[in-house]
Ligand SMILES: Nc1ncnc2c1ncn2[C@@H]1O[C@H](COP(=O)(O)OP(=O)(O)O)[C@@H](O)[C@H]1O
């Protein structure tokens with residue numbers, strides 16, 4: 001049951017998107033996010049969706065696989081769509097008791113839903129096409145400037161790396177403990193919520209104790225292998241930009257330029 | 273030349289009660305002195321809690337002695353500015369195979385030490401792949417460590433230490449959690465390092481492993497209580513037993529045979545095979561060695 005947790009889920013495939021430098025993909029996600037908030041026209045969304053659709057095609061991540069990732073947000077999305085429909089003032093289409101549905105409300109709700117869906121799809125495309133390891137590398141490099149503000153960027157990157165390393169170790173251990181406790185008659189699957197939460201205690205406590213022991217060992221191992229604060233650190237596989245990465249940066253800037261320009265062009269011409 | 277020299281070192285841990293007040297001190301290393309010449313294969317024995325790990329942590333500045341001094345390759349370990357140099361010179365392999373691998377990719381784990389030391393890129397690659405080669409794990413370079421056996425994980429840990437080009441490697445019960453196959457793999461890697469001239473300090477509970485060393489010490493209550501070749505230490509097994517150790521079976525059997533009147537030579541056989549040869553030559557007639 002614990003194995004089902006997939007963190008930083010990666011969809012292995014050989015594609016041009018997979019091959020891009022993680023920094024480019026982080027930048028792309030950022031640009032995509034900005035474009036979603038800048039844009040407020042219907043034609044703009046058509047352009048954004050068309051571009052995004054092409055990227056998904058190139059990435060070779062199946063569309064169904066991507067859409068499955070939306071399941072987790074269905075509730076939150078419906079909730080905010082409904083709120084948007086009811087609280088927006090404007091031309092009333094339908095009204096009952098204290099509720100009014102307005103045209104503006106419907107449009108706003110639709111835009112909101114599209115934005116949210118694209119936001120989630122956009123960032124999940126990044127995790128689908130980038131291994132957790134190279135994502136960490138990319139983050140460390142991209143946020144490297146924060147080191148000058150005394151943010152321990154490398155320490156955070158190491159922490160994320162170690163967390164990724166120990167997720168399978170601890171989940172295996174959890175499975176072992178569950179089996180051992182079940183053999184002694186513990187039941188993790190039945191009873192009401194309170195009972196189930198209580199039932200987790202014989203799992204959580206030994207797992208925590210072991211995690212702390214591992215952390216202690218690991219701290220020694222890091223010290224023994226010369227972990228330090230100096231800036232001279234090198235890398236076995238340093239990130240290097242290729243021509244494709246440069247091209248991707250140019251395309252991304254063109255994309256953002258188009259979205260921003262079209263917004264002002266439309267405003268200038270009088271439609272919104 | 274003495275690679276490691278501990279002069280009268282002591283270390284004690286504070287003891288706390290449930291409220292966190294200091295109630296006393298437990299002496300883990302007690303006025304211990306030892307010198308280890310470069311290239312030695314030293315085995316360290318002693319019962320649980322005798323202070324072996326605490327002693328080991330002094331050899332690469334994970335702990336600094338509260339009294340006395342440790343010199344590694346002539347450098348005092350308490351000098352903070354040389355700490356990285358000392359840790360590079362004396363690598364350490366720990367007991368739990370899982371808790372010392374830090375990366376999700378094997379080659380990146382092996383690279384961790386030299387990366388921290390800022391080894392330039394080309395040399396870094398050489399070191400990583402030649403270290404993996406030495407422990408026989410090249411083919412796994414780009415895999416995840418998760419699916420490996422215990423013995424394989426320990427070999428990765430050894431490769432990670434080797435990539436720092438150490439002068440000595442301390443194995444702190446590195447075979448204790450392994451099955452017999454894993455233990456053989458780790459011992460094979462260990463002996464290979466020794467043949468290449470690296471000083472080995474092997475803490476173990478397995479007498480067969482200790483009898484392969486050139487020198488054996490027994491630590492008890494934080495002091496070195498016996499020190500000599502495996503023959504000398506195990507030959508005096510009555511004393512070794514006082515420190516909670518049992519000599520290898522071959523040594524015990526040899527003594528029983530002698531007590532029973534068989535006249536075997538002075539040489540102390542450490543394993544069954546050697547003893548069998550001795551008995552055979554005795555039975556064939558006469559010349560006892
Ligand atoms: N971190 C610690 N805190 C308190 N006491 C410790 C700590 N580590 C070791 N000790 C104590 O020091 C003594 C020696 O421990 P250790 O060096 O781990 O022995 P060994 O490795 O031979 O089993 C033991 O009595 C142990 O309880």
Ligand SMILES: [Mg+2]
Nearest residue numbers: 324325326445
């Ligand atoms: Mg120990």
